[in-house]
Amino acid sequence: MATIKDIAKKAGVSITTVSRALNGYSDVNEDTRKKIVETAKLLNYSPNTIARSLVMKKSKTIGLLVSGFIRENAKDNFTIEVMTGVNDYASQTAYDIVLFTTNSSKQREKTYTQLCKERKVDGVIIQGIRTDDPYLDEVIEGEIPCVLVDIPKIGKHAGYVSTDNYAGAWEVGEYLAGLGHTSIGMVNGHEFAFVSQERLKGFKDSLIQKDIKLSDDRISNGDFTEESGGRAALQLLEDNPSTTAIFCASDLMAIGAMTALKSRGYRIPEDISIVGYDNILLSRYVQPGLTTISQDTYGLGYEAAKLLIDMLDHEGEPRKTIVLHELMERDSSAKV
Amino acid sequence: MATIKDIAKKAGVSITTVSRALNGYSDVNEDTRKKIVETAKLLNYSPNTIARSLVMKKSKTIGLLVSGFIRENAKDNFTIEVMTGVNDYASQTAYDIVLFTTNSSKQREKTYTQLCKERKVDGVIIQGIRTDDPYLDEVIEGEIPCVLVDIPKIGKHAGYVSTDNYAGAWEVGEYLAGLGHTSIGMVNGHEFAFVSQERLKGFKDSLIQKDIKLSDDRISNGDFTEESGGRAALQLLEDNPSTTAIFCASDLMAIGAMTALKSRGYRIPEDISIVGYDNILLSRYVQPGLTTISQDTYGLGYEAAKLLIDMLDHEGEPRKTIVLHELMERDSSAKV
DNA sequence: GAAAAAATCCGAAACGTTTCGGATGATTGG
DNA sequence: CCAATCATCCGAAACGTTTCGGATTTTTTC
Numbered sequence: 001m002a003t004i005k006d007i008a009k010k011a012g013v014s015i016t017t018v019s020r021a022l023n024g025y026s027d028v029n030e031d032t033r034k035k036i037v038e039t040a041k042l043l044n045y046s047p048n049t050i051a052r053s054l055v056m057k058k059s060k061t062i063g064l065l066v067s068g069f070i071r072e073n074a075k076d077n078f079t080i081e082v083m084t085g086v087n088d089y090a091s092q093t094a095y096d097i098v099l100f101t102t103n104s105s106k107q108r109e110k111t112y113t114q115l116c117k118e119r120k121v122d123g124v125i126i127q128g129i130r131t132d133d134p135y136l137d138e139v140i141e142g143e144i145p146c147v148l149v150d151i152p153k154i155g156k157h158a159g160y161v162s163t164d165n166y167a168g169a170w171e172v173g174e175y176l177a178g179l180g181h182t183s184i185g186m187v188n189g190h191e192f193a194f195v196s197q198e199r200l201k202g203f204k205d206s207l208i209q210k211d212i213k214l215s216d217d218r219i220s221n222g223d224f225t226e227e228s229g230g231r232a233a234l235q236l237l238e239d240n241p242s243t244t245a246i247f248c249a250s251d252l253m254a255i256g257a258m259t260a261l262k263s264r265g266y267r268i269p270e271d272i273s274i275v276g277y278d279n280i281l282l283s284r285y286v287q288p289g290l291t292t293i294s295q296d297t298y299g300l301g302y303e304a305a306k307l308l309i310d311m312l313d314h315e316g317e318p319r320k321t322i323v324l325h326e327l328m329e330r331d332s333s334a335k336v
Numbered sequence: 337m338a339t340i341k342d343i344a345k346k347a348g349v350s351i352t353t354v355s356r357a358l359n360g361y362s363d364v365n366e367d368t369r370k371k372i373v374e375t376a377k378l379l380n381y382s383p384n385t386i387a388r389s390l391v392m393k394k395s396k397t398i399g400l401l402v403s404g405f406i407r408e409n410a411k412d413n414f415t416i417e418v419m420t421g422v423n424d425y426a427s428q429t430a431y432d433i434v435l436f437t438t439n440s441s442k443q444r445e446k447t448y449t450q451l452c453k454e455r456k457v458d459g460v461i462i463q464g465i466r467t468d469d470p471y472l473d474e475v476i477e478g479e480i481p482c483v484l485v486d487i488p489k490i491g492k493h494a495g496y497v498s499t500d501n502y503a504g505a506w507e508v509g510e511y512l513a514g515l516g517h518t519s520i521g522m523v524n525g526h527e528f529a530f531v532s533q534e535r536l537k538g539f540k541d542s543l544i545q546k547d548i549k550l551s552d553d554r555i556s557n558g559d560f561t562e563e564s565g566g567r568a569a570l571q572l573l574e575d576n577p578s579t580t581a582i583f584c585a586s587d588l589m590a591i592g593a594m595t596a597l598k599s600r601g602y603r604i605p606e607d608i609s610i611v612g613y614d615n616i617l618l619s620r621y622v623q624p625g626l627t628t629i630s631q632d633t634y635g636l637g638y639e640a641a642k643l644l645i646d647m648l649d650h651e652g653e654p655r656k657t658i659v660l661h662e663l664m665e666r667d668s669s670a671k672v
Numbered sequence: 673g674a675a676a677a678a679a680t681c682c683g684a685a686a687c688g689t690t691t692c693g694g695a696t697g698a699t700t701g702g
Numbered sequence: 703c704c705a706a707t708c709a710t711c712c713g714a715a716a717c718g719t720t721t722c723g724g725a726t727t728t729t730t731t732c
Contacts, residue, residue, distance in 0.1 A: 001453075003718055014682045019720060027680060046453045050395065051718035053386045054687045061434070080416040083435075091437055096455060098397070099433040101423055117337075117382045119432060255621075285591075287623045339688055350712045355690060363710060387688035390717045 002043035011039045022047070053120065062090065062308060063116055063124035065100040067133070077281050078297055082127055082149060085301025093309050095122075112138045123308045125149065125301075130192040145318070147308045149300055151194050152320065159311065159318035161304045165198035166205075168293040168325045172247050172275050173206030175327060180336040181245040181273065185218045185236040187229055187257060189249045199249045199277060218243070222253045229253025230260030237261070237272075244272055244336050251276035251283045251292055258286065258332065269334035279328055289330030299323040338379035347375045358383070389456065398426065398644060399452055399460035401436040403469070413617050414633055418463055418485060421637025429645050431458070448474045459644045461485065461637075466528040481654070483644045485636055487530050488656065495647065495654035497640045501534035502541075504629040504661045508583050508611050509542030511663060516672040517581040517609065521554045521572040523565055523593060525585045535585045535613060554579070558589045565589025566596030573597070573608075580608055580672050587612035587619045587628055594622065594668065605670035615664055625666030635659040 004022075008015040013032060021028045021036040028036075053059045064086060066079060090097050100115055112135040116124055123145035129136055131151070139146055140155035148160040176184055186203055189196040204214045220236045222228030229248055233256070237243055248254035254276030258268055266272050268288055276283055279294030303321040310316040340358075344351040349368060357364045357372040364372075389395045400422055402415055426433050436451055448471040452460055459481035465472055467487070475482055476491035484496040512520055522539055525532040540550045556572045558564030565584055569592070573579055584590035590612030594604055602608050604624055612619055615630030639657040646652040 005718075015719085016682055016684095016721080017680085020681090023720085029680060032680085046450050048390075048456065048718050049454055050386055050389045050456050051687090052720075054384075054390055054689090054718080055720050057687075059386065064435075077413060077416070080413070080419075083416075087435060087437055097435040099400075099419075099423060099435060101427055114382050118385055120384065120386050282618065282621055285618055285621050340690095341688075351689085352691080352712055352714095353710085356711090359690085365710060368710085384688050387717090388690075390688080390719090391690050393717075 002040075002045040003048070004045075006043055007036060007039050007045060010043065011036050059120045059122055060094050061096045061098050061119075061121050062305070062312075063100050063119065063121035064097050065112070065115075065124055065126045065129075067101070067126075067128035067130070078278060079128065081297035082301035082304070085298040085303075086125055086305040087301075088298075089302045089305035090309070093313075095305075095309060095312075100124075111135070113142055113144070116144045123147075123312050125304045125308055126151075127304075131194060132192045145308060145311045147304045147311075147318075149304055154318055154320060157311075157318060159307050159320055161300050161307060161321045161323065162194075163295045163300070163323055163325045165195050166202035168277065168295070168327075169199040169202030169247070169249075170206040171327050172277070172293060173203045173210070173212075175329075176245045176247065176273065176275065176333070177207065177210040177212060179245070179273065179333065182212055182336075183240065183242045184212060184214065184245045184247065185220070185233075185240060185243045186214060187232040187236065187246060187248040187253050188219055188221050189224045189253070190221060193224070196249055203247055222249075222256075224250050224253060226252050226256035226259075229256030231256075233257035234260050234264065237266075245275070245333070246272065247275045247277075249277055251278040251280040251290060254290055254292070254332075255282060255286055258288075258290070269332055273333035273336075275333055283328075283330070288332045291330045291333040292328050293325050294328045295325045296323045337384075338376075338381040339384070340381075342379055343372060343375050343381060346379065347372050395456040395458055396430050397432045397434050397455075397457050398641070398648075399436050399455065399457035400433050401448070401451075401460055401462045401465075403437070403462075403464035403466070414614065415464065417633035418637035418640070421634040421639075422461055422641040423637075424634075425638045425641035426645070429649075431641075431645060431648075436460075447471075449478055449480070452480050459483075459648050461640045461644055462487075463637075463640075467530060468528045481644060481647045483640045483647075483654070485640055490654055490656060493647075493654060495643050495656055497636050497643060497657040497659065498530075499631045499636070499659055499661045501531045502538035504613065504631070504663075505535040505538030505583070505585075506542040507663050508613075508629060509539045509546070509548075511665075512581045512583065512609065512611065512669070513543065513546040513548060515581070515609065515669065518548055518672075519576065519578045519580050520548060520550065521556070521569075521576060521579045521582045522550060523568040523572065523582060523584040523589050524555055524557050525560045525589070526557060529560070532585055539583055558585075558592075560586050560589060562588050562592035562595075565592030567592075569593035570596050570600065573602075581611070581669070582608065583611045583613075585613055587614040587616040587626060590626055590628065590668075591618060591622055594624075594626070605668055609669035609672075611669055619664075619666070624668045627666045627669040628664050629661050630664045631661045632659045 004015050004018050008018045017028055018036055021033040087097060125147050127149040140153050140158045145157045150162045152160055152162055188200050207214050217239050220232035222232040233246055248257055254274050258274055268274055276290045276292035279292045283290035283292050300323055303323055307321055340351050340354050344354045353364055354372055357369040423433060461483055463485040476489050476494045481493045486498045488496055488498055524536050543550050553575050556568035558568040569582055584593055590610050594610055604610055612626045612628035615628045619626035619628050636659055639659055643657055647654060
């Protein structure tokens with residue numbers, strides 16, 4: 001573990017000069033710089049980022065705080081896609097990523113701020129947090145630069161990336177109405193997700209504009225799991241047997257709904273059309289293929305990292321980035 | 337950002353005493369300790385891990401080096417499951433995880449050792465590395481404690497976790513022979529994965545013991561992608577039209593094979609049985625459900641973290657951990 | 673050729689912690 | 703009551719960097 005001091009001694013200069021030479025300062029002679037760089041290579045030197053961080057008060061790391069990083073959630077590859085995006089952008093920069101999770105009991109005790117302060121991350125990307133999570137306010141009010149994924153809130157040091165969930169759900173409404181459906185239901189996620197609220201609003205509004213009313217008894221809530229989707233869908237059909245189309249606020253719930261309905265003898269899409277949201281990997285493989293709103297999950301992560309690092313490096317203002325979505329028509333939906 | 341110094345001043349003691357009090361040393365009076373702890377809380381103190389790392393020469397972080405962390409590989413949730421396991425164990429300890437990837441061009445320039453040295457990780461878990469990766473030797477010979485996932489090599493500072501791929505493949509052989517198949521083929525992964533070699537050996541040996549010979553023209557190589565699996569399977573059937581069962585060295589390839597065969601009019605499992613390996617999420621959802629060897633991927637990650645942290649904290653010897661596997665019979669295989 | 677400017681270098685402090693070696697005072701043992 | 707032990711505390715060095723302010727030498731300018 002050669003240090004800057006070793007180089008200084010070997011090259012016959014001061015450590016100041018070594019530091020300045022290696023960091024590309026202009027006030028060091030080209031010859032001495034060459035010599036220093038050479039001996040650095042010779043000694044197999046690599047800088048100690050910890051020492052650097054200490055004096056610079058910058059760790060060049062960003063925290064990736066994911067709430068849903070538990071086994072069950074591996075199903076939707078949402079999480080990993082976001083992570084991949086974050087990682088891909090970050091690896092083009094000088095920043096490294098350190099992984100935080102909030103599900104473990106151990107870290108539960110620590111507050112978000114403590115987590116960040118202790119680990120001295122320069123900023124943090126937060127994913128999968130619920131609107132009722134105690135962390136949330138701490139985050140938005142806090143001093144630590146952060147960007148939220150899918151939570152449209154901007155703070156003094158907090159920006160966000162998201163898709164236009166309202167518009168996406170709106171398109172589903174248009175689409176289903178366009179297919180001739182008039183008796184429509186919705187399986188929504190739990191109320192503590194912003195996406196649930198937005199998707200509900202968008203869907204409702206687009207239907208109203210087509211003179212279709214989405215009354216409360218046509219809305220059933222799940223909690224984004226497969227199983228809950230099935231339950232909610234069955235409930236819906238029990239309350240409104242005439243239903244010919246169901247919009248589920250997540251693919252996983254949609255898949256659960258399909259399974260449950262099929263087991264009750266419903267044919268999809270002949271008897272009932274199902275549309276999901278997310279375009280998770282599974283939706284392409286399931287039978288029948290699930291019609292859904294595709295979001296650029298990878299892009300979500302990529303843009304989040306971009307936004308955060310821009311805030312860190314260029315003192316960019318916190319802002320929002322909206323990534324695109326698109327309706328993917330597959331075989332789970334048809335004309336009535 | 338209160339420091340230890342602030343506490344010392346406020347509590348009227350030396351910084352030495354503060355440090356020793358906060359770290360639970362015995363040579364500090366219980367009353368003063370209480371006072372110190374109180375003022376620490378009052379000042380909302382949290383220790384600066386960077387400063388600590390610098391002096392302790394321990395960063396309390398482990399690197400998670402994953403090669404396959406690219407978009408396409410999100411399909412098999414192998415990577416994320418391993419990561420989840422690693423994360424779950426690590427979060428029970430004092431260690432944090434920092435993410436490395438090797439696919440990006442930027443980090444390609446840097447050697448593995450540089451990566452670790454610079455970021456000062458105490459140890460590293462390596463996943464998805466190929467046997468022909470230039471990193472590999474560096475890793476095994478290197479000074480940095482590490483554990484490999486699915487590469488059975490032990491070094492002075494390197495252990496590994498894996499499943500018994502030989503035994504798993506053996507069981508597939510027994511299973512298919514037990515179903516009455518005698519004309520059997522195999523779609524293997526590329527030769528630069530240890531698992532390929534092991535699975536081939538195990539499968540071959542178990543068939544030989546049943547007097548079935550797996551000649552070379554009955555083995556076709558893919559590269560673990562869905563598409564390559566389809567291609568390899570078709571090749572296989574072209575060369576040996578009598579084939580009634582194919583063992584694919586990964587689920588993704590098996591799924592590719594099923595799709596390709598179905599599109600050529602083969603019925604599964606009536607005309608031909610398919611067995612995969614990995615039990616990825618998809619294999620349960622695909623039609624028909626894929627018979628496969630399930631490995632405890634999560635456990636792989638969990639045990640890897642456990643092993644590494646044991647090596648770090650208790651100077652445990654590098655060793656191996658084998659996690660269990662199990663044949664999952666679904667609908668893609670049947671009696672001949 | 674002297675003063676001013678530029679180029680090049682360096683000493684020392686600072687970042688926030690841990691820890692070694694010793695200091696101080698109180699208690700104990702004989 | 704003196705020495706030895708114990709409990710409690712602290713000063714200062716160390717970890718490996720960056721950087722401020724100044725010092726020294728060389729070049730330029732008139």
